[in-house]
Amino acid sequence: MEQASGDDPAEPGRSRPSEGGRRARRVTSIDVARRAGVSASAVSRAFTEGAYISRELKARVMAAARELDYEPNPLARGLITRRSGMVALLMDELSNPFYPEALQAFGSELHRRGKRVMLFAPAPGEPLEDVLPQALRYSVDGIVVASAHVTSALAEAARKAAAPVVLFNRMLEHGGLSAVTCDNHAAAELVARLLAEAGHRRPAFVAGLETASTSIHRERGFAAGLHQAGLGAPRRVSGGYTYQGGYAAALELCRGGETPDAIFVANDIMALGVVDALRRELGLDVPGDVSVVGFDDIPAASWPSYDLTTMRQPLRAMVSETVQLLEDQLESAYPKATTVTLPGRLIRRGSARLPPA
Amino acid sequence: MEQASGDDPAEPGRSRPSEGGRRARRVTSIDVARRAGVSASAVSRAFTEGAYISRELKARVMAAARELDYEPNPLARGLITRRSGMVALLMDELSNPFYPEALQAFGSELHRRGKRVMLFAPAPGEPLEDVLPQALRYSVDGIVVASAHVTSALAEAARKAAAPVVLFNRMLEHGGLSAVTCDNHAAAELVARLLAEAGHRRPAFVAGLETASTSIHRERGFAAGLHQAGLGAPRRVSGGYTYQGGYAAALELCRGGETPDAIFVANDIMALGVVDALRRELGLDVPGDVSVVGFDDIPAASWPSYDLTTMRQPLRAMVSETVQLLEDQLESAYPKATTVTLPGRLIRRGSARLPPA
DNA sequence: CTGAAAGCGCTAACAA
DNA sequence: TTGTTAGCGCTTTCAG
Secondary structure, eight states: OOSOOSSOTTOTTOSOHHHHSTTOOOOOHHHHHHHHTSOHHHHHHHTSTTOSOOHHHHHHHHHHHHHHTOOOOHHHHHHHHSOOSEEEEEEOOTTSTHHHHHHHHHHHHHHHTTOEEEEEOOOTTSOGGGHHHHHHHTTOSEEEEEOSOOOHHHHHHHHHOSSOEEEESOOOTTSOOEEEEEOHHHHHHHHHHHHHHTTOOSEEEEEOOTTOHHHHHHHHHHHHHHHHTTOOOOEEEEOTTSHHHHHHHHHHHHGGGOOOSEEEESSHHHHHHHHHIIIIITOOOTTTTOEEEEEEOOGGGGSTTTOOEEEEOOHHHHHHHHHHHHHHHHHSSSOOOOEEEEOOEEEOOSSSOOOOO | OOSOTTSOTTOTTOOOHHHHSSOOOOOOHHHHHHHHTSOHHHHHHHTSTTOSOOHHHHHHHHHHHHHHTOOOOHHHHHHHHSOOSEEEEEEOOTTSTHHHHHHHHHHHHHHHTTOEEEEEOOOTTSOSTTHHHHHHHTTOSEEEEEOSOOOHHHHHHHHHOSSOEEEESOOOTTSOOEEEEEOHHHHHHHHHHHHHHTTOOSEEEEESOTTOHHHHHHHHHHHHHHHHTTOOOOEEEEOTTSHHHHHHHHHHHHGGGOOOSEEEESSHHHHHHHHHIIIIITOOOTTTTOEEEEEEOOGGGGSTTTOOEEEEOOHHHHHHHHHHHHHHHHHSSSOOOOEEEEOOEEEOOTTSOOOOO
16 A cells, blocks of 8 residues: 555556545645654644744744645644534524524634534434534534524533533523523514504514524513503414415414504514515505514515515624634633623614604 | 632532533543453444444444444544545525525435535635635545636646535536536526517526626527527626626616516526516516516525526435535546536426416 | 653554 | 554643
8 A cells, every 4th residue: 555556557647646646645744843853742832822832943833834835634633632623503494594694604703713614404303412412523612503493402412512502593591501692572672662653553473483582582572562562462473484484474364354563573584474475465565554574684684575674683793702602611611601692773674664763 | 720610619410520511531432342342443343334343243332332322533533534524515605595505405415424514605705715725624525616706726726635526506617627517508598498489589688607607508508599599699787696786787787778578597596686676676567578587496486576487406416416426536546527417497487478388 | 942752532454 | 353553643741
């Protein structure tokens, strides 16, 4: 196996097989060490933030490294430091445009910190708990869970995990897990008050997944706001956080003529379905007959066909808080669960009659 | 900082700090070996497909492994086999819903084959070539490039790469790279013929990115089809593969009253922009005044607000072909570049007047 | 501050 | 078939 293996002896146009093939030997820290006339440890130190190494030695190593185009192998490094430089992302709702956006944001944010995204996108139905051990096998530096299907089983697995876990855009009441969310309650409350103030009297709510904390908190906040305004509890239907679900939910809400005059929808992708059902199927005018308010502010919300009034989530901030939490937990030996809550921002567009700002 | 920081000295329910913390020692192949009364190599062989090991020894190892909840560390394994079990995915257009769908599909397909997705989602403007070496540092088993910004520089980097590279949904004429695409030319040709057959006489084309192979081939195919039908070259505008670009493109095409009677749009997300501009801004009827045909069949294409007639790409098939190509190249020592082309399928909806199927 | 030596967890020759 | 011995590429005590 010393000779370049498995190649034509006289392959044309490829003078040195071991060079042209895919078997090119990688340059290692030892190569760099030799070139710089130092030990391998010196190379290691040069590439380790805050290691004890003199300016000049470091400079010499770096020069050699640059010449050889060397960068440390994160996997080999991870074997010993137990940090691979990868962060696992658990997302199972990629069909909701909010998540691809988040994904992109995580990508940038982690890249900036010299880390990589390992994506776990289990098909619907695959149990999430199974995914955690999978991620752990890769010695990930942290795990971000952005799935509505966070159960206490997952929480338990997460607490035992050898890597910090942070929930993104959801939380678990007593799970003992760190989480980053928007202030769903306050945001929904505001929507309710504004809707009431604008004169709506027959409000309705379209929930997402019944077990999702986001949906629950938005519903509670909405109900609270209505209550403050002297209105009763809204009618409510579930839409499963999908476009089709929202569409069906709107039909359901309007069945039997009890048409609501305002619908607050737990997320935008459902809200688009609601608007389509209202207009296309029921011939209603939005916002003339019914006001619709969504949540998230996905790109499609601003398209002229929808022009959706919605509560924007501070995506970038949520992402960077999440990553920060991960790093904090990685530092501390016995981190405590922290919940970060960021304010939402109402984006006024044309799908709802609201009092002037 | 030696003492467990920031926690109650007498925290209840956590008797042995070193047990409750995140420092739990991982179980290794040696633990399993000891338990099964065998050597570490035996454990390795038990977990290696097709290794020389007796039925009973394997059974014994597996039993011990199960008891200890052991699974081999893919990173350590990768250090020596040079296969990490990870496949890098290069995607920079996550805002086009086609790609999140593809991402999900890659996730499932790779998961089925025991591999993981490492996602590289460079922000717009970040050079793609830089990403390849990044991926290679992680000893990925392959790299899927699904970016419209494939340049010959990238191709060169890819050819030198220590891992197979396959282009997804794009190709490079003379780049020597394997690729999987839909038959863009034939699909576009068909659209042109049908549009002509239905009596359209002022066709237009909205291109995506000018350098993207998909856009180029769709444009050529469209022109060819029109030509066959005795029509001249279509007017054309570029939309940069974004919703906003499509919107602007439609306005541009209709400026000065030369309104086309049919617009073929290089992808769906632009087509939605085209439809919105036509209807909302120009007050035109789709398909009454203008027929619109898209490409991809993203979920939003079927929403009632758009009801977009479009050429569907065989997403799942494209994904599994891509992964297969990767594996093939991984096997062979000197693989040759292969291009797989799959047929598209026309999805007839309400945005275009077409002859009956 | 620097180098030598040991070893992260695993697989791949090599003998037995 | 199985165990023993190296060693993947790197970091980290430990001496100096």
